[in-house]
Amino acid sequence: MPDSTPISAKPKLAISACLLGQEVRFNAGHKESRLCSRQLNEHFDFVAVCPEVAIGLGIPREPIRLVGESQRPEAVGTVHPELNVTAPLAAYGEKMAGELGDICGYIFMQKSPSCGLERVKVYGANGVPQRDGGRGIYAQAFCERHPDLPVEEEGRLCDAVLRENFLVRVYAYADWQRLLAEGLTRRSLTEFHARYKYQLMANNPLQYKALGKRLGNMGSEDAARVGPAYFSKLMAALKRCATRGTHANVLLHISGYLKQSISTEDKRELLHLITQYREGIVPLVVPLTLLKHLFRLYPDPYIARQVYLQPHPENLSLRNAI
Structure with a gap:
């Protein structure tokens, strides 16, 4: 009996670059996912993206975090809160949403203030994380442009x-x-x-x-x-x-x-x-x-x-x- 769905060319997936072992995190490290880099890599053409590096933040760099309202947080430096990269991250999300029109899904890095899809810590004025988490700035901007695109966090894929x-x-x-x-x-x-x-x-x-x-x-x-x-x-x-x-x-x-x-x-x-x-x-x-x-x-x-x-x-x- 033939396969019901002909699957030939590899679908293209966008993915947070750190999940493929690229040393792009704030501490010059990575978060390699063996599931992605060794198993799924055989079946998909990955497009690695790190929005924080793309907007000019260095490696290593000062970490950023989300602050303010959980529905509309801002991404600021943890040491120098005057460093506000909310607008650049959102603009880059919109830019990549336009450029990555041929992808069939996106795997994001969980808990990231730029890439997390849900339950990302959002800190209030008192410095305490709010009860309801938020979504990373880049991920929010990207997903708004592609509401039907399958997206998931790497941790949930376990x-x-x-x-x-x-x-x-x-x-x-x-x-x-x-x-x-x-x-x-x-x-x-x-x-x-x-x-x-x-x-x-x-x-x-x-x-x-x-x-x-x-x-x-x-x-x-x-x-x-x-x-x-x-x-x-x-x-x-x-x-x-x-x-x-x-x-x-x-x-x-x-x-x-x-x-x-x-x-x-x-x-x-x-x-x-x-x-x-x-x-x-x-x-x-x-x-x-x-x-x-x-x-x-x-x-x-x-x-x-x-x-x-x-x-x-x-x-x-x-x-x-x-």
Whole structure:
């Protein structure tokens, strides 16, 4: 059975340069992530970015921190608070948002006053961190320009479920970019949604129905007008992590396409493995492997196109750990 999603050229990801081992931090050190530099590096073309160095701060340099209101903090020097780099960091974020139009995702350095996505310490006038953290200045400016782009902090990628979820979204984003390059039509938009049926059911069943209904009511509307709003809702739906329960439900739905083909013994074994997965006894790859094997023996053209069966390269082994 062929892969449901053709994955050939490496998608391009932006990444905080320190995570690739570049010595660009304030103390002339790095924060190399072996996950990124040794595992993901084989599957993605990385674009390394360090906004603090890019705006002219030296190596080594005085550290900066966020101060003020958590929703609108400023980035200032920890020793010399008159050093205020808020505007340069924000301007650089907007600049890079314009230049990095071909990336399919971004991995940021956590807790950074320039690059952190959430829970970055914001200090009040009394010097005490506020209860609610903020977002790094550069990251905020960049993400505002690319609200649909998959973004994640490196630390959260250590969680197998979050890692798989992020990379599902990265490859979906790349898939959509290919679709746009080929030319968006009503037919291609409908077929795209059909291919993502079971992936959406795993992540967000309600949104799958809502998006299908929206396309069904497209009427005479131009696909170029419907497409951007559809894609924004798709990416928001995929951001919700699938659970063992929703995965098991999808596996049962897909196995229904085999009910006229496989033996009673095969049905019993498949159901047993799906149940074991739902109960946390085996990882997702176990029932999926049997399911793929059975579809190689009894191919179904509709299921063969489903992204869910292979939303990312198999040798990433993402479903071995969830």
